[in-house]
Amino acid sequence: MTHTHRLDLDDATLREWDATVVGVDPERGIVLDRSAFYPGGGGQPPDHGVLLWGGVRTRILGTAKGDDLYLVPHEEDPVPPAGTAVRGALDDRRRTELMRTHSGLHVLTGVVFRDFGALVTGGNMEPLTARMDFDLAEVPPDFKDRVAEAVNAEIRTDRRITVSTLPRDEAFAIPDIIRTATNLLPPGIEVVRIVDIDGLDTQADGGTHVASTAMIGRMEVVKMESKGRGFRRLRVRIV
Incomplete structure (x- = not known):
């Protein structure tokens, strides 16, 4: 069981919050009781930001995997000991650009599935740029x-x-709730998080998103590549 309450799952607009350090692992990083840092997953990279405590700033560069949500500090910065009250703050520009990008990719997958019947075989994103691979023999x-x-x-x-x-059973009763060619949800997961774009796309997803498609901006499909038989890669940019 994780110690950290995932504020990023409660409110994707949250950028600052108060927390307490509940543990420090010299190899993996800092554990808070409450955190809005998205830890990464599903192609979306982790957030960056800072912890402020006692007049000190500790830069957070990402997360480490383990039995909890470990925040990785910059190697040159001091680490707050367990029990320290801290103020967390995200890099707003990075998080917002990743939210716009992730939501844009859901629009992309929804359109390609609706118009061409193709499932996703892979993908990755950085702020305002991404690639998405589809199982599509003919184009x-x-x-x-x-x-x-x-x-x-x-x-x-x-x-x-x-x-x-x-609940898992109710989520999997929704047609085409998994848009990847391989179901990547852990077998033991009991509650499924659903992201719905009204009238276009409904997917199981754990990332952060904007509140409406207009907040995405505009998507440029920069390039299409063939990555072997039946696999097409689209490279996109959000502007």
């Missing part, structure tokens, strides 16, 4: 342009994006 010559046009039409529609949770 029309104007595939890239058609996808870009359809994605931006959905973004302009300003569809609401909501997050909810459902």
Whole structure:
């Protein structure tokens, strides 16, 4: 059981909060009782930010895997000992750009699934740039342009994006709730987090998102690549 309450799952707009250090592992990092740092996963990289305590600033560069949410401090910065009250703050620009990018990728996967019936085989993102791979044997010559046009039409529609949770059995009763060719959800998970783009896309997902598609901006489909038989990679940019 984790000690850390995941504030990022409660409110993706939260950027500052108060917390207490409940543990420090010299190899893995700092554990807080409450944290809004997204730890990374599902292609979305972890947040960056700082912990402020006693007139000191400790930069947080990411997270480490383990039995809890370990925050990785900059190697040159002091580490607050267990019991210290701290003020956490995220790098707002990085988090917001990642939210826009992640939501944009959900619009992309929703459009490609709706219009071409293709599932996702892989993907990765950084702030405002990403790649997404699809299982798609045949594509029309104007595939890239058609996808870009359809994605931006959905973004302009300003569809609401909501997050909810459902028991596993109820979640898997939703048609096409898994949009990846391989189900990546851990077998033992009992509650599934659902991200819904109203009228376009519903997926199981654990990342952070903006509140509506209009907040994404505009997506440019920069390049399409063939990555072997039936696999197509789209490289995109959010502007």
